[in-house]
Amino acid sequence: MKIIIALSAVLLVFGAQAQKKKKDQEPLNLNNVVIIGQMDDPADRYSVEISMTELFANAGIKSKASLNIIKQGGDSQALASDSVGTTLKSEGFDTYMIISVRGYDKRFKTSNTEESFSDALSRGNLFSIYQEGVVSVSFEYKFFRNGKLVRSEIIKCGNASSRQKVMRKLRKKVTKRIEKDW
Numbered sequence: 393m394k395i396i397i398a399l400s401a402v403l404l405v406f407g408a409q410a411q412k413k414k415k416d417q418e419p420l421n422l423n424n425v426v427i428i429g430q431m432d433d434p435a436d437r438y439s440v441e442i443s444m445t446e447l448f449a450n451a452g453i454k455s456k457a458s459l460n461i462i463k464q465g466g467d468s469q470a471l472a473s474d475s476v477g478t479t480l481k482s483e484g485f486d487t488y489m490i491i492s493v494r495g496y497d498k499r500f501k502t503s504n505t506e507e508s509f510s511d512a513l514s515r516g517n518l519f520s521i522y523q524e525g526v527v528s529v530s531f532e533y534k535f536f537r538n539g540k541l542v543r544s545e546i547i548k549c550g551n552a553s554s555r556q557k558v559m560r561k562l563r564k565k566v567t568k569r570i571e572k573d574w
Contacts, residue, residue, distance in 0.1 A: 422570075422574045423487075426457075429444075433520050438459065440521070442457060444457075444491065451567075453574075461480070462476075469513050489535050506540075506541055522554065531562060547562065
């Protein structure tokens with residue numbers, strides 16, 4: 393009986409902490425977004441940015457891929473510059489979304505550290521969208537407004553036996569997130 397009471401208390405504490413964490417996050421209420429794929433492979437970056445742009449457009453959210461802002465092979469730090477920020481703001485963009493592959497494991501969690509938009513852009517990416525023999529891919533989505541992180545989420549795509557399946561699963565999961573949370 394004491395064990396049941398102790399387990400119930402532990403579950404209540406963890407449940408309360410999980411609810412508090414969700415409540416602390418600022419609601420996104422996306423109306424516009426600049427999509428930045430943080431991938432080393434240009435083909436992966438193109439695939440992710442164009443797919444996400446398409447999904448947001450289908451949901452009625454104004455979006456723009458970073459490929460339309462900086463040249464291929466250009467430094468993504470240019471997106472954090474005042475001149476590019478002013479230009480994007482005049483076009484009606486105030487939210488930036490950075491997408492990166494965090495790894496090939498289902499156990500990845502979102503980072504609790506506060507980082508600036510510039511710091512996030514300078515971070516490298518070690519993984520490609522698909523790697524032979526890997527079954528799960530974890531994507532990290534970070535949203536920034538006014539240079540500050542407002543939300544960070546992990547989207548996991550399991551049973552990924554090819555690059556096309558990873559992209560199909562990612563599109564399906566992101567579509568659901570756009571409808572429910574973003």
